[in-house]
Amino acid sequence: MCSASAPTGRPVARARTRTSAPGSDAPRRRARGFTLVELIVVVALIAIAVGVASLALRDPVAGRLEREAMRLAALLESARTEARSAGLVVRWRPVPADDRGTPAGFRFEGLPPQLKLPQRWLASEVRAEVIGRPVLLLGPEAMIPAQRVLLRLGAEQLLLGTDGLAPFAVVPETAP
Incomplete structure (x- = not known):
C-alpha cells in the first residue's frame, strides 16, 4: 500500500548554498589573479x-x-572695436628692435591718447611681420581687408589672421 505521506526508500538530498557570512563553515578557496575592477x-x-x-x-x-x-588677437580686436565705434582710422604696425637696446614691439596708430594699449611683447624675442603690406588696417569700416600677421619666436612660428569679418585668430597651418 502506498500513501503520499509514507516515506520513500531513498533519502532526500539537501542542497546547501555556500555563503561568505561570518561563521560559515564551508572552506573557501583563495582566488588567484586580479579582478576586473582592479585592472580598470x-x-x-x-x-x-x-x-x-x-x-x-x-x-x-x-x-x-x-x-x-x-x-595680440585680443588687442587687435579691442582696437578694431574702438575704431568702429569712434569712426577712427586705426593701424597696427610691428616695431623691430633697434641698436640702442629698445626691444621689439608694436604700435597702434590712430587711437585716442587716453586708450593705452600695450606696445611690447610678453617675450622680448618675439618678432612680427605683416604679410603683404606694411601695416594692419583695423577700421573704421566694419568689413576690413583679409589680413595676416606672422609671429616668430626662435624656430617656432604662428600665423594670425582674419578674413575681414571674423575676429583675428590663429590660422591653421593647412589654410592658404
Missing part, C-alpha cells in the same frame, strides 16, 4: 600619469608663442 583602476591611473607627463613635456617656446598670439 590600474589602467586609469596609468592613463592619467601619461596625460600629465605629456603636458609637462610640451614645448615651452610653442606655448609662449601661442600666448603672444592670443594676446
Whole structure:
C-alpha cells in the first residue's frame, strides 16, 4: 500500500548554498589573479600619469608663442572695436628692435591718447611681420581687408589672421 505521506526508500538530498557570512563553515578557496575592477583602476591611473607627463613635456617656446598670439588677437580686436565705434582710422604696425637696446614691439596708430594699449611683447624675442603690406588696417569700416600677421619666436612660428569679418585668430597651418 502506498500513501503520499509514507516515506520513500531513498533519502532526500539537501542542497546547501555556500555563503561568505561570518561563521560559515564551508572552506573557501583563495582566488588567484586580479579582478576586473582592479585592472580598470590600474589602467586609469596609468592613463592619467601619461596625460600629465605629456603636458609637462610640451614645448615651452610653442606655448609662449601661442600666448603672444592670443594676446595680440585680443588687442587687435579691442582696437578694431574702438575704431568702429569712434569712426577712427586705426593701424597696427610691428616695431623691430633697434641698436640702442629698445626691444621689439608694436604700435597702434590712430587711437585716442587716453586708450593705452600695450606696445611690447610678453617675450622680448618675439618678432612680427605683416604679410603683404606694411601695416594692419583695423577700421573704421566694419568689413576690413583679409589680413595676416606672422609671429616668430626662435624656430617656432604662428600665423594670425582674419578674413575681414571674423575676429583675428590663429590660422591653421593647412589654410592658404
